[in-house]
Amino acid sequence: MPNRGLLKSSQTQRKPPLTDFVLDEFLPYRLTILATRLSEQFAERYRAKFGISVPEWRLVAHLSQAEKVSIREVYQRVAMDKSKTSRAAARLEKAGYVNKRTNPADRRLVELSLTAKGHAMSAEIGRMGIAFQGELLIGLEPEDREKFHSMIETMLKENP
Amino acid sequence: MPNRGLLKSSQTQRKPPLTDFVLDEFLPYRLTILATRLSEQFAERYRAKFGISVPEWRLVAHLSQAEKVSIREVYQRVAMDKSKTSRAAARLEKAGYVNKRTNPADRRLVELSLTAKGHAMSAEIGRMGIAFQGELLIGLEPEDREKFHSMIETMLKENP
DNA sequence: TTGACATTGTTGCATTTGCAACGATATATG
DNA sequence: CATATATCGTTGCAAATGCAACAATGTCAA
Known part of the structure; x- marks a missing residue:
């Protein structure tokens, strides 16, 4: 029987297992x-400094990569x-981090962009992110x- | 300057970046x-079959690995x-999948265990999980x- | 052009969630 | 033993979330 990555080899099992399913090797669970944990740890840092939530940071993170984006x-x-x-966009606008205007070319779309204050925050959280990831990857x-990144990439592409 | 895994090498950049931070290489985000996605895809399968939610499946998954566990x-x-x-425990009990009794040795603790119906469900979802993971890892x-598992393990240990 | 259909973003509403307070039980300290 | 302190699980409540309905706008075909 082929081992497909979810069965422990018998010598590591103390007792006859209740089932063939091994939770500690189940990817959706472990991931x-x-x-x-990682999201939460990082969130503590930027929440303490800027008072924004996870969904808000996600949006800002996108705006750090592209000048203007729509909600969709x-x-x-x-x-x-x-x-x-x-x-998230509404809260960020209220807090002065992003601008919202309707896209003149297609008035259904909202055009989101960072304010000066938003850029400053984004840059700072970006630096914090680089530091965080540095700490994180130290053990690898x-x-x-690189391998890790490419495997994640592979699975993301296979599961759109 | 050492590349710590978050900076794209310059030849892959089209334009001068807004910041050094590259969202697509940021682990908390990608993970x-x-x-x-994986959780949600798998959840669709067992929700369709047994009507349980993600937190409920998490609890059952634990019970598939150990006879009796406490809430904590x-x-x-x-x-x-x-x-x-x-x-989640309350709902699962109501649905007839788990038993709850107070632990006689320490009456603060609740002792959770699967009913016969719960075992049957657990076994079936376990099989579905093995199949799911098989599909998932086909591209690797x-x-x-194994490498992927051990890297996840490493990072989990470093971030308790 | 008109009318049917599709897309985008917001909002109302019911559900889920996280946090803090609590009662019950256990442990430690005097 | 008596009292203070800690742990466990549940619950009330406010906040966050997901879903569906909706208005506004755009597209396409007759």
């Missing part, structure tokens, strides 16, 4: 835990609900880091 | 998206809130799969 562009790419994105061999 | 053991390990876990070289 969720890791992602939650954000939520389609980030797996955030439409309304979550819309509300340099060549493994 | 969150991947984890969300579950939420400490899974990064779920206390109340979320408690409520076999030796990469």
Whole structure:
């Protein structure tokens, strides 16, 4: 029987297992835990400094990569609900971090962009992110880091 | 300047970047998206079949690995809130999937265990999980799969 | 042009969530 | 033993979330 990555080799099992399913090797589960912890740890840092939430940072992060984006562009790419994105944008506008205007070429679209204050915050959180990721990858061999990225990329492409 | 895994080499950049921060290489972000998608895709399958939610499946998954667990053991390990876990347990009991009794040795603790119906469901979702993970890892070289697991393990250990 | 249909973003509403307070139980300290 | 302190699970409540309905705008075909 081929081992497909979810069965422990028998010598590591103490007792006959209740099932063939091994939770600690189940990716959706492990990835969720890791992602939650990392997101939460990083969120503590920027929340303390700027008072924004995770959905708000997600939106700002997008705006750090592209001058202008619409609500749809954000939520389609980030797996955030439409309304979550819309509300994050509203809060960020109120806090003075982003501008919202209707796109003149297509008046259904909202054009989001960073204010000067938003750019400053974005730049600072960007630096914090680079530092955070540096700490995070310290335990991995340099060549493994690239490998890790490319494996994530592969799975993201396979699961659109 | 050392490349710490978050800076694109200059030849891959089309335009002068707004910042050094590259969202597509930022792990908390990428992992969150991947984890969300995988969790959601898998959730569709077991929700359709058994009508349970993600927190409920998390709890059942734990019970598939250990006969008896307390609420605390579950939420400490899974990064779920206390109340979320408690409520998942209540719903699962109502649906007839788990038994709840107070631990006689320490009456503060609740002892959760699967009913026969719960075991049947757990076994079936376990099989579905093995199949799901098989599909998922098809795009990776076999030796990469182990590597991926061990890298996740490393980062989980570094971020408790 | 008109009318049917599609897309975008916002909002109302019910559900879910996280946090804090709480009661019950256990442990430690005097 | 008596009292203070800690731990566990539940619950009330406010905030966040997801879904569906909607208005506004755009597209397409007759």
